[in-house]
Amino acid sequence: MTFVRQHTAxxxxxxxxxxxxxxxxxxxxxxxxxxxxxxxxxxxxxxxGDAQRALVTLASPVDGPADxxxxxxxxxxxxxxxxxxxxxxxxxxxxxxxxxxxPTGVVRIWADTAPAAVRAAGAxxxxxxxxxxxxxxxxxxxxxxxxxxxxxxxxDLVPDLPDAPPPGVLAVAVAVATxxxxxxxxxxxxxxxxxxxxxxxxxxxxxxxxxxRVALGEAAGWFPLLx
Numbered sequence: 001m002t003f004v005r006q007h008t009a010x011x012x013x014x015x016x017x018x019x020x021x022x023x024x025x026x027x028x029x030x031x032x033x034x035x036x037x038x039x040x041x042x043x044x045x046x047x048x049g050d051a052q053r054a055l056v057t058l059a060s061p062v063d064g065p066a067d068x069x070x071x072x073x074x075x076x077x078x079x080x081x082x083x084x085x086x087x088x089x090x091x092x093x094x095x096x097x098x099x100x101x102x103p104t105g106v107v108r109i110w111a112d113t114a115p116a117a118v119r120a121a122g123a124x125x126x127x128x129x130x131x132x133x134x135x136x137x138x139x140x141x142x143x144x145x146x147x148x149x150x151x152x153x154x155x156d157l158v159p160d161l162p163d164a165p166p167p168g169v170l171a172v173a174v175a176v177a178t179x180x181x182x183x184x185x186x187x188x189x190x191x192x193x194x195x196x197x198x199x200x201x202x203x204x205x206x207x208x209x210x211x212x213r214v215a216l217g218e219a220a221g222w223f224p225l226l227x
Contacts, residue, residue, distance in 0.1 A: 003126030005170065006143040010121050012168030013150035014114040017047060020157050020164045021107050029103035031160040034205050037090050040157055041103035046093050047153055048110050054117040054146055057132045058139070064129040067136045070144035071181030074226045076135065086227075117146075144174050151175040152203050155196065166196070175199055179225055187219035203227065 021029070021044055029041040038046070068076070100106055124130075124139045132142065151167045152175065158164040166172075176195050179202040183189065189198050190212055200206035204224030213220040 003140045003143075006140040006147070006174065007118075007122050009147045009168075009170045009174040010143045010150070011118045013147045013154070013171035013174075014051065014118055016154050016165065016167040016171060017044070017150060017157070018111060018114060020154065020161065021110065024104075024107070024161075026103045028161070029107070034156040034159055035090070035153075037094060039103075040161070041100075041106045042094050042097045043153055043157055044106050044110055045097040047150065048106065048113060049093075050146060050149060051110070051113045051117040053132060054142075055113070055120055057130045057142065058117075058120040058124045060130065061125065061128045062131045062136060064136065064138070066129050066138045066141065068141075069137065070141035070148070071178055073135060073137065073141070073145050074148075074178065074182060076133075077226060121146075144178065147171050148175040148178045152199060152205075155199060155205065172196070172199070182225040183219065183222065187216060187222075190215035 030039045033043045128139050129136050130142050151171050154167040172195050202225045
């Protein structure tokens with residue numbers, strides 16, 4: 001996708017998160033999510049960390065060439081690779097989010113930070129490179145990683161929020177393209193999966209059924225494609 005589409009996709013992804021949480025009260029922000037041990041406010045705090053990382057990363061360009069792209073980046077974070085580190089991060093997020101006087105405090109900071117990250121994305125050099133988490137990426141690829149994570153977590157936010165809006169179409173398309181890249185050209189997703197089902201299965205949020213395994217064949221063993 002072009003830089004303009006990646007920037008727009010990130011704007012959609014972050015706006016989608018904002019639309020989910022903007023009108024939630026303290027009680028609703030303490031509803032459960034699909035991320036083990038996290039309520040809505042906890043998961044939003046985790047996403048806030050991504051938006052803050054985006055601001056730092058986009059303000060710190062580096063010389064290329066890139067050593068990874070928007071697909072291979074995720075292979076550095078395979079599902080279940082370090083459960084101890086995952087548990088420590090989950091616990092840190094819970095304690096950090098709990099330090100706010102009220103859950104809505106996380107929403108206020110998100111509402112300031114996410115649009116700033118999107119503006120920084122739009123102002124970044126589309127031909128430039130940035131570094132994050134030990135990798136060098138082209139700016140459009142970095143934006144795609146942010147979008148993919150935001151869409152996956154948008155779906156994590158809403159199981160106990162039945163009236164929540166879905167993520168934007170372009171943002172979903174970026175996340176789906178990431179999963180397609182991780183799945184490789186040798187496999188095709190089952191025909192009865194829509195995009196959101198595909199994302200749920202590819203990220204391990206939804207288990208594969210026996211029918212899924214038959215349809216995927218050997219590729220079933222690659223799931224989840226990311227955690």
